[in-house]
Structures are given as C-alpha cells and as structure tokens.
Amino acid sequence: MPQEEKTVVIRDERYDAQRIETKWFERWQQDESLYAAEPDSTKPKYYVLEMLPYPSGALHMGHVRNYSIGDALARYMWMNGYNVLHPMGWDSFGLPAENAAIANNTPPREWTLRNIANMKAQMKRLGFGYDWSREVTTCLPEYYRWNQWFFLKLFEKGLAYRKKSKVNWCPKCCTVLANEQVVAGNCWRHEDTPVEQRELEQWFLRITQYAEELLRDLDRLKGWPDKVATMQRNWIGRSEGALVDFDLGGTVGPAGSTISVFTTRVDTIYGATSVQLAPEHPLVADMTAKDPELRAKVDQLIAEQRKAKEIGDIGAIEKHGVNTGRFARNPFTEQPVPVWVANYILMDYGTGAIMSVPAHDERDYEFAKKYNLEIRLVIVPRPDDPDETVVEPALPFTTLNGSLVNSGPFSGLDCEEAIQKMSEHAEKKGFGKATVTFRLKDWGISRQRYWGTPIPMLYCEKDGIVPVAEKDLPVILPEQVDITLTGGSPLGRVPEFVNATCPKCGGPARRETDTMDTFVDSSWYFYRYTDAHNDRVPFDSKTAGYWFPIDQYIGGVEHAILHLIYSRFWTKFMRDMGLVKNDEPAERLFTQGMIIKDGAKMSKSLGNVVTPDEMVARYGADSARMYTLFATSPDSELDWQDSGIEGIQRFLARVYRFVARHAPNSSAQARRAASSSDGPLLPEARQIQRKLHKTIKRVSDDFRGRWHFNTCVAAIMELVNELYAAEDAIAKGAIPVSLLAETQRDLALLLAPFAPYLAHELWEMLGEPESLLRAPWPKYDPALAKEEEIEIPVQVNGKLRSRITVPADLGGDEVKGRALADEKVKAAIAGKQVVNVIIVPGKLVNIVVR
RNA sequence: GCGAAAGUGGCGGAAUUGGCAGACGCACCAGACUUAGGAUCUGGCGGGGAAACCCAUGGGGGUUCGAGUCCCCCCUUUCGCACCA
Structure with a gap:
C-alpha cells in the first residue's frame, strides 16, 4: 500500500448547536416580519397565545416550557397554511419593580425596561417565532392610557364605584389585595404573610353584575380544562336560597329593626331555634353600644375569627358564641328566638346572619349541643308508603330528600316543594323572598403603590368625584417619585401630580393617588395585539373581530381564577359596550404542568434551579426546547433531569450526522435525476417509506388532538433509528435516492415545530431553496403507511x-x-x-x- | 372533611377505542471502532427459572374470551375547595 495515500476516514461532521443556532439567529434578526401575521389574508386565521410574562429579569424554565408548546403549535399551523397570529408582550406593572427599585436604587421604569430587553433577547435566542411588531408593554402610556379609558367607560356605566369597606391588606406589599389574591388567608405573593383587614375607601369593579353569565358560560367553554371550569364555578359560588326577615321588636340602633338572614333551606325554618349574627354585623355594633361587657365578648369572637382567617383555617375554628339576650321573631312561627353572635358566621357571605336550625344543619347542631339550645325536628325521611310509621332520623338530618313535619300549614310537603312555597309565602307577606347569593365579590382594584396605572379620577371640593376628561388621557405616571415603604400611596407625595383642575368647575381638584391592580392590564391585552399601535381607540373592533376569539390560549393553571376570570369579565363588558362580538376571550385553554427538580419546585432557596441561559449555552435552544416537550406530556408535571436533555442533544446530533452524510446525494438535483429510474421498492425501502408515513400520521394527529408531544418526539426518534438501521441497505443502493431525499426532507419538516434551528439547517443542507417556515407540512398517505x-x-x-x-x-x-x-x-x-x-x-x- | 387527578422497570415515561405491558429516552452491562474515549456504532436490559414456562401495572375483590384500561372497596400522593348558611 503506497505510504503517501492516506486512508480516507469518513469523519462525520459534528453537530455544533452553537454554530447552527448563531447562524440562523443572525439571519432571523435581519427580518422583523418573519413571523408577522398577514393583513387581508385569504387563509383561515389562527390565534395562538401564550400568557405574557412578568418581566422579572430573566426567563425561567417554566416560561421555556410554556412558550415551546405555543411555538410548536404556531409553527405547525403556519406549515398547514393558516394565517397565524402569535404575539408576545410584557405584563410590566407591579410590585417587584418597586421593591427592586428600593433595593438597587434603580427607577422602576428603568429596571423594568432593562428586564424586558434581556428577556426579549432570551426569547429570540430560544427561537420563538413572535410577531414583535405587535409587542405590548403594559407599563407604557401607549398601553395604560387605555386602561384609564376603560375605567372611564366602566365608571360611566356604573360598573366602577368607590366604597369604604374592609379590605385585604398585605403588610409586605403595603397595599390592598383583591379577594382573588388571598390564598388561604395569606398573600398570593407572600405565602407566609397573613392578610390583614383594613377599612379603606377603594375603587371596585362590578364583576358581580356578570356573575350569572360568567357561571353559565363556563358550560360553553368546551375547550377549557374541566379543572379550571370547576375552580371558577367554586369561586363564583352561586347559591339559591331565600332571605327572611326576623323582627327584633323595635329599632335596635341605626342598623335597623330586623335581621335579614340568608338560607338555602327555608323549608327548615320551623326548626329555627336561634338567630346567629356575624361578630362584625352592624346590628351587633348597635347592640353592644351600651353594653361594654357584651362588647368585650364580641371582640373576643372577632379576634378568634381573624386569627383563624389569618392562619387560613377558618374551617377548623372552635365554635364559640355569645347570647345577646335579645330575641327576634320567626315570621313563620311568630315565636321569638334568641339572638346570638357566633364566631363561625362570616360577615362577607350572604347577609352575615343565619337562622340556626340545629336539627338539620351540622354546624348548627354542633353549636346547639355546646350551648344547650333547643333542637326541633321538622324534616323526616319521606315515607314511600303513606301508612308507614315515621322514623326518627339520626341528627343532624340534613338531607333535602325528606318531608316536613311540625311546620304548620307546610307540614307534609316535600323539602324542595316547601322551599318554593315558603319563599313565595314570605314574599307575599313581605318578610322575605327567594334570592341568589354569590361568593364572588366585586373586584377591588385600588392599589396604594406607585408602579401601576393611575386611576383617572379627581376629587373636587365642589363637584365631588369627577372623572378625568377623555381628551386629557393618559394621566401620566410621573417619574422620579420617592417610593419608600412608609405606607400611603407614593403618588400622594408628588404635588405636581396631586394638584389638578376640576374639569367641571375649573376649580382646584385633587387627583386620585392609588393605581390599578395589574390584573386590569392583563384583562384585555390580547385584544391590543390585534391592533397594537392604534392611538384613537384601544383597538379596532373589526380587526379584533377577525382574530377573536383566541383559538388557543396556553398558560399556567395558577391563573385559573385570577387572570382568567377577570379577562372573561372584561370581554363581556367590552361586548356590552359594542367593542367586540365574542362572549368569551378564548375558545380553547391549555394549562401546562409545573417543572420540578429533585422532587421540588425549582427555587433559589433549594438550589435546584436550572436556567434557560445555562441550558442554551450548554446544549443549545433546540435541545432545551425539545427536552421540555419530550420529558412528559405538556399537561403533566415535568421532572427535570439533566441527563434527559443530554439524550435529546444526542438525538439531534444523530439526526444532523445522518443528514450531513446523505444530503449531498439527496439534493434536489440528484433527486430529479434519480426518480425517473426508480422501479418498485425493495422491502428495505418500503420499510423506510412505511415508517415515514406512520410518523407523519402520529405527529399530525397529536397536533390536532391530545398534544402529547413527548410521543411525537419519540415517534421521530423511531424514524431516525430506522434510518440508521438502514445504513447497509443505503450503502448497497437498495434505497432509491428519491426516497432517501424525501425522507430527510420530511424529517426536517417534522422537526421544525420542536427544533426549528436544526430543522432550518437540515433544510438548507438538503438544498431546498424556499424557506422552511411556511413550507407545507408533510402529507400522510395511508396507502404508503400500510403494512403488507x-x-x-x-x-x-x-x-x-x-x-x-x-x-x-x-x-x-x-x-x-x-x-x-x-x-x-x-x-x-x-x-x-x-x-x-x-x-x-x-x-x-x-x-x-x- | 368534600371534590378532582394520579399511582406502570433502577429513573423520566409509552400503551389514543378493553386486545402482544414497558414504545422512546436516561442509567447500567457487553461488544465493535480506537493511542485514548466521558465520542460514535451494534446488541442486551421488569422479576423468577437451565428451559418449558410462571409471576408482574399501589392492595383486595368483580365483570369479560381477554383488564394498566371498566365496576366496587381500601391505601398512598398531588392539586383544588373547605364552617359559603
């Protein structure tokens, strides 16, 4: 063997994710309109949306997972010929900016915009295909002026109002929280911080006006997870019952002379042996006004109730009560019953007062036993046979499936019938009526913080509460404001902001210094995407009408009753003002699972955090994205394993090597030259062809169905394994060049939703002249997938x-x-x-x- | 306490409609290539057994020709709700 002739070593080209991804990243940077939705398109529309992030500083893996799902779907829909709207933005008002500002001495605006810049760069590096021309940044006046505009409209319609009431106060946030932001008695952001009650003047939005519809339309949201619908149903908490007035026999104080109770079981009213008031009930204040001894006891009850609320376990409170010594007349029996105050009665549900029926309610039974109150049986099991003797049921007997005894003219009726008849009776006599109560309360949106949308209201000595004129919007959030945690709204310390002119009388007026809850921002942002630069209206109705409803919304389940109920409310309000036609914002909702590592949620304190930057640097964006989709199905909890992402990188390298090896013989030219001479396929070739079409089917089916992308990736891996197994057959020439080329081409297409960088590189290696981005999705041919x-x-x-x-x-x-x-x-x-x-x-x- | 979801190899997980349990990946073992391998390729890999076979989807019962899948009871975990009158 001649010495000078070197052995030709076929060295496979190494898969270099950084090289490939940098190259395409730079190309994609050049073209801003790459992922732009088309104006006036004849294609069917598809609006895919992922929940916009709070710009906290950097993306975390949960974002990567969320956006990888959405991006895969968007790419799939593009390739299937849809006009896709796939936007992104920043939920950029909110507390952390203020806290960071205090900690680092950086103005909130600067801190926020810097974070946005960083996270946007991260998103681009990860290869997510967003239409950045529609970017929405909620902390900019171009956006928040429309929050103010909506607020004025809500005020006009009587849906925004000001009220003094007990509100939830987080001592760490130094601001008020909406009911939805209180989780088990604690702040949603500070899970170890009990929420306090404070009496404050606040702006509220009348979401309760839509309670009935918000509940009813849940049934129509077929594309939403049952879990979310159930959570919303519970939250809305509709309850049918009756209000009944118990007469106190003379005015007790300013609060009046009757106790109105709410009950779902008016049929048991003949068994009511006491009335129980919430300790904070206004009548209790009247009753205790001249009775310091009773006052002290009631205060004790209030303290107990608060404590239970703060530890988030009101359910386990030890029941206590105190007899007021007063009596109220049961309007049905016309008998007086004692009036008690009890710590298990909540002021914020129903009327804050109940009739106590120990025989037919577990709580009342427990209470009556403790204080030796009378227990009167009025419901008995319904006898199947009228001659059957009535059995005494075990107490408390709470079923609705019984009939009434000892109930005057109503005795003998079945419970359900009695409820109806007795409600009617009460209404006719004027001491009650059938009613519906909701657990849902109006949405308190005032926040005593700086970094939010200023509420566009003025207080004039002469004209009272006056809205800012529409033409004066936006009310600009001033910069250079001292934001220390001394309490009180920071804006109140800015005279240039506070001092204004009343638009009605031209006299001096004081500006509202509270800002809006940031959930206002996210309640309608997805409409703004459809017309992001409109400076006359929040968005053009017609344009929004084209895109809405959102076809697929994707985000974390933690927003099931916050963002997702507020935005449903907002949509209904906008519909009623004629701005949109749809009743619901999103047709389908998908909630992805959490990411955990080493058995716990990733957190700095546990030191089990994996960052996207780290993963991109080590394995590349494609591997990071694909791993989040491969590890498990998108709706399950994902157990992060570093070895798992290595496996994905290995797989992508395997794909790359295969194509690098065979692409030169599979170029478009070689394909044309070869295809004419192809005869019937050999079994080895058929096997490849069959596998290819089976893979196309599996991947396509999942996009249209259950979204188990983990099995899609597995299917593509199987195809690649099959290709490796066919290397000998390829070397022998048993696989026609045309088939080999087509297979690699389809492989690139199949990978495109999951690993767009590599897919584009392969596409180019295969000599495809057109962009992969909107190349048609491979077509499944059942005949070719068929087994012989x-x-x-x-x-x-x-x-x-x-x-x-x-x-x-x-x-x-x-x-x-x-x-x-x-x-x-x-x-x-x-x-x-x-x-x-x-x-x-x-x-x-x-x-x-x- | 109420409700929902889940429980499958050493690990993450497949099994879409009741039809070959363990796809795919990780880890591990063996071999090939190699100066070397933490690269790559090939093969093996639930348990028992020499084999034939037997056992196995949290536990126990049932329905069925056939059950991870359906029904009943129980256990565990996660999530949601929790005096809501």
Whole structure:
C-alpha cells in the first residue's frame, strides 16, 4: 500500500448547536416580519397565545416550557397554511419593580425596561417565532392610557364605584389585595404573610353584575380544562336560597329593626331555634353600644375569627358564641328566638346572619349541643308508603330528600316543594323572598403603590368625584417619585401630580393617588395585539373581530381564577359596550404542568434551579426546547433531569450526522435525476417509506388532538433509528435516492415545530431553496403507511402462546385457520376442546378451550 | 372533611377505542471502532427459572374470551375547595 495515500476516514461532521443556532439567529434578526401575521389574508386565521410574562429579569424554565408548546403549535399551523397570529408582550406593572427599585436604587421604569430587553433577547435566542411588531408593554402610556379609558367607560356605566369597606391588606406589599389574591388567608405573593383587614375607601369593579353569565358560560367553554371550569364555578359560588326577615321588636340602633338572614333551606325554618349574627354585623355594633361587657365578648369572637382567617383555617375554628339576650321573631312561627353572635358566621357571605336550625344543619347542631339550645325536628325521611310509621332520623338530618313535619300549614310537603312555597309565602307577606347569593365579590382594584396605572379620577371640593376628561388621557405616571415603604400611596407625595383642575368647575381638584391592580392590564391585552399601535381607540373592533376569539390560549393553571376570570369579565363588558362580538376571550385553554427538580419546585432557596441561559449555552435552544416537550406530556408535571436533555442533544446530533452524510446525494438535483429510474421498492425501502408515513400520521394527529408531544418526539426518534438501521441497505443502493431525499426532507419538516434551528439547517443542507417556515407540512398517505404483512399474537384462553405472520388483508377465517395450524398453538390446545375463537381483525386471535 | 387527578422497570415515561405491558429516552452491562474515549456504532436490559414456562401495572375483590384500561372497596400522593348558611 503506497505510504503517501492516506486512508480516507469518513469523519462525520459534528453537530455544533452553537454554530447552527448563531447562524440562523443572525439571519432571523435581519427580518422583523418573519413571523408577522398577514393583513387581508385569504387563509383561515389562527390565534395562538401564550400568557405574557412578568418581566422579572430573566426567563425561567417554566416560561421555556410554556412558550415551546405555543411555538410548536404556531409553527405547525403556519406549515398547514393558516394565517397565524402569535404575539408576545410584557405584563410590566407591579410590585417587584418597586421593591427592586428600593433595593438597587434603580427607577422602576428603568429596571423594568432593562428586564424586558434581556428577556426579549432570551426569547429570540430560544427561537420563538413572535410577531414583535405587535409587542405590548403594559407599563407604557401607549398601553395604560387605555386602561384609564376603560375605567372611564366602566365608571360611566356604573360598573366602577368607590366604597369604604374592609379590605385585604398585605403588610409586605403595603397595599390592598383583591379577594382573588388571598390564598388561604395569606398573600398570593407572600405565602407566609397573613392578610390583614383594613377599612379603606377603594375603587371596585362590578364583576358581580356578570356573575350569572360568567357561571353559565363556563358550560360553553368546551375547550377549557374541566379543572379550571370547576375552580371558577367554586369561586363564583352561586347559591339559591331565600332571605327572611326576623323582627327584633323595635329599632335596635341605626342598623335597623330586623335581621335579614340568608338560607338555602327555608323549608327548615320551623326548626329555627336561634338567630346567629356575624361578630362584625352592624346590628351587633348597635347592640353592644351600651353594653361594654357584651362588647368585650364580641371582640373576643372577632379576634378568634381573624386569627383563624389569618392562619387560613377558618374551617377548623372552635365554635364559640355569645347570647345577646335579645330575641327576634320567626315570621313563620311568630315565636321569638334568641339572638346570638357566633364566631363561625362570616360577615362577607350572604347577609352575615343565619337562622340556626340545629336539627338539620351540622354546624348548627354542633353549636346547639355546646350551648344547650333547643333542637326541633321538622324534616323526616319521606315515607314511600303513606301508612308507614315515621322514623326518627339520626341528627343532624340534613338531607333535602325528606318531608316536613311540625311546620304548620307546610307540614307534609316535600323539602324542595316547601322551599318554593315558603319563599313565595314570605314574599307575599313581605318578610322575605327567594334570592341568589354569590361568593364572588366585586373586584377591588385600588392599589396604594406607585408602579401601576393611575386611576383617572379627581376629587373636587365642589363637584365631588369627577372623572378625568377623555381628551386629557393618559394621566401620566410621573417619574422620579420617592417610593419608600412608609405606607400611603407614593403618588400622594408628588404635588405636581396631586394638584389638578376640576374639569367641571375649573376649580382646584385633587387627583386620585392609588393605581390599578395589574390584573386590569392583563384583562384585555390580547385584544391590543390585534391592533397594537392604534392611538384613537384601544383597538379596532373589526380587526379584533377577525382574530377573536383566541383559538388557543396556553398558560399556567395558577391563573385559573385570577387572570382568567377577570379577562372573561372584561370581554363581556367590552361586548356590552359594542367593542367586540365574542362572549368569551378564548375558545380553547391549555394549562401546562409545573417543572420540578429533585422532587421540588425549582427555587433559589433549594438550589435546584436550572436556567434557560445555562441550558442554551450548554446544549443549545433546540435541545432545551425539545427536552421540555419530550420529558412528559405538556399537561403533566415535568421532572427535570439533566441527563434527559443530554439524550435529546444526542438525538439531534444523530439526526444532523445522518443528514450531513446523505444530503449531498439527496439534493434536489440528484433527486430529479434519480426518480425517473426508480422501479418498485425493495422491502428495505418500503420499510423506510412505511415508517415515514406512520410518523407523519402520529405527529399530525397529536397536533390536532391530545398534544402529547413527548410521543411525537419519540415517534421521530423511531424514524431516525430506522434510518440508521438502514445504513447497509443505503450503502448497497437498495434505497432509491428519491426516497432517501424525501425522507430527510420530511424529517426536517417534522422537526421544525420542536427544533426549528436544526430543522432550518437540515433544510438548507438538503438544498431546498424556499424557506422552511411556511413550507407545507408533510402529507400522510395511508396507502404508503400500510403494512403488507402483520404479526398477530395468538392467545389460548387469554394467554399469549404464539405469533403468526400473515398478509395484512387476510380474511378472518384464514387467520383462524393459520392460528390453529401453528405448532405452538397446537401444543397448547392439545387434548382440549375449542369452544370459541375470537378474532380481532389485524390485532389478535384468542382461542378459548375447555 | 368534600371534590378532582394520579399511582406502570433502577429513573423520566409509552400503551389514543378493553386486545402482544414497558414504545422512546436516561442509567447500567457487553461488544465493535480506537493511542485514548466521558465520542460514535451494534446488541442486551421488569422479576423468577437451565428451559418449558410462571409471576408482574399501589392492595383486595368483580365483570369479560381477554383488564394498566371498566365496576366496587381500601391505601398512598398531588392539586383544588373547605364552617359559603
């Protein structure tokens, strides 16, 4: 062998994610309109939306997961010929900016915009395909002026109002929280910080006006997870019942002379043996005004109730009560019953007062036993046979499936019928009526903080509360404001802001210094995406009408009753003001699972955090994205394993090497030259072709159905494994160049939603001149996916005994014949009688013997 | 306490409609290539057994020719709700 002739080593080109991704990243940077939705498109529209992030500083893996799902879908829809709207923005008002400002001495605006710049760069580096021309940044006046505009409209319609009331106060946030932001008695942002109650003047939005519709329309949201619908149903908490007035026999104080109670079981009212008031009920204040001893006892009850609320376990409170010594008249029995104050009665539900029916309510029973109150039986099991003797039920007897006794003219009625009749009776007599109560309360949106939308209201000594004129919007949030945590709204310390002129009288007026809850920003942002630069209206109705409703919304389940109920409310309000036509913002909702590592949620304190930057640097964006989709199905909790992402990187490298090796022979030119000479395919070639089409089907089906992208990726891996197994056949020339080329081409297309960088690189390596971005999704051909021969398991009495290989279209009788003729089967059924043979076509044969 | 979801190899997880349990990946083992390998390729990999076979989807019962899948009871975990009158 001549020395100078070097051995030709076929060195596979190494998959260099950084090189490939940098190259495409730079190309994509050049073209801002790459992922732009088309104006005046004839294609069907598709609006895919992921929840916009709070710009906290950097993306976390949860974002990567969320956006990888959305981006895969967007890319799939583009490739399937849809006009896709896929926007992104920043939920950029809110407390952390202020806290960071205090900690780092950086103005909130600067801190926020810097974070946005960083996170946007991260998103671009991850390869997410957003239409950045529609970017929405909620902390900029171009956006928040429309929050103010909406507020004025709400005020006009009486849907925004000011009220002094007890509100939730987070001592760490130094501001008020909406009911939805209180989780088990604690602040949603500070899970170890109990919420306090403070009496404050606040702006509220009348979401309760839509309570009924918000509840009813949940049934129409077929594309939403049941879990979310259930959570919203519970939150809205609709309850049908009756209000009944118990007369106190003379005015007690300013609060009046009757106690109005709410009950869902008015049928049990003849068994009511006391009335129980919430300790904070206004009548209690009247009753205790001249009775310091009673006052002290009530204060004790209030303290107990607060404490229970603060530890978030009001359910476990030890029931206590105190007898006021007063009596109220039951309007049905016309008997007086004692009035008590009890710590288990909540002022913020119903009327803050109940009638206590110990015989038919567990809580009342427990209370009555403790204080020796009268227990009067008024409901008994409904007898099937009228002659049957009435059995005394075990107490408390709480079923609705009974009938009334000891109930005057209503005795003998069934419970449900009695509820209706008795409500009517009360209404006719003027001491009550049927009613519906909701747990949902109006949305308190005032925040005593700086970094939010100024509420566009003025206080004039002469004209009172006056809205800012529409033409004077936006009310600009001033900069250079001292934001220390001394309490009180920071804006109140800025005279240039506070001092204004009343638009009505021209006299001096004081500006509202509270800002809006940031959930206002996110309640309608997705409409702004459709027309992001409109400076006359929040968005053009017609344009929004084209895109809405959102076809697919994707985000975390933690917003199930915050953002998702507020934005449903906002949509209904906008519909009523004629701005939109849709009743609901999103047709389909998907809630992805959390990411955990080492058995816990990633957190700095546990030191189990994996950052996107780190993953991109080490493995590349494609690997990071694909791993979040491969590790498990998108709706399950994802258990992060570093070795798992390595496996994905290995797979992508395998794909790359294969194409790098075979692309030169598979270019478009070579394909054309070869395809004309192709004859019928050899079995090795058919196998590749079959696998390809099966893979196309599996991936396509999942995009349209259950979104188990983990199995999609697995299917593509199987295809690649098959290609590696065919290397010998390729070397022998058993695989036509045209088929090999087509397979690689489709492989690139199949990978595009999950690993766009590599897919683009492969596409280019294969000599494709057009962009991959909107290349048509590969078409599944059932004829090509079909198996010529299949292996069928043969069971005897349900136990696997053999496998037979038969032509795929062989008839049932023949399959049966071959199964019975199989040697192993014969041995298994020898000496036994065949009772039945079950044939599942194409699947299995089961021979039943005795 | 109420409601929902889940429980499958050493690990993450497949099994879409009741039809071959463990796809795919990780880890591990063996071999090939190699100066070397933490690269790559090939093969193996639930448990028991020499094998034939047997056992196995949290536990126990049931329905069925056939059950991870359906039904009943129980256990565990996660999530949501929790005096809502």
